[in-house]
Amino acid sequence: MRRQKRDMNSRAFDKGYQAGLGGRSQEDCPHENDAHRQAWISGWREGRSDHWDGLTGVSGVHKLRAV
Template identity: 85%
Template sequence: MRRQKRDMNTRAFDKGYQAGITGRSQELCPHSDDEHRQNWISGWREGRSDQWDGLTGVSGVHKIRAL
């Protein structure tokens, strides 16, 4: 089994970051578990912040982890 599948908190953060950087709504969080939802929302907030700072496309590649 791949490492990313085992650590759901990190995966939730990464998926939330991807959703935030692309401008999707926070309401689209797919998690019902409180811990995973909190990690997704934290990633989403960081992604939105990076989008507002202009770190999209090539300038933000260093922020995205390899999935």
């Protein structure tokens, strides 16, 4: 659990990926810090791409990292 809190860029990317995969807007980014915001948006873009490619549900499980 502590490792997640230390690596905020990785966590922001994962949360952005989940948001993009879920179809949420890019404007929903909760980060003010530029580095965290960039990581979140990168994850969001990848999530949106996977959403458009149909990698939702069971077909997209391989993209998620184990927590």
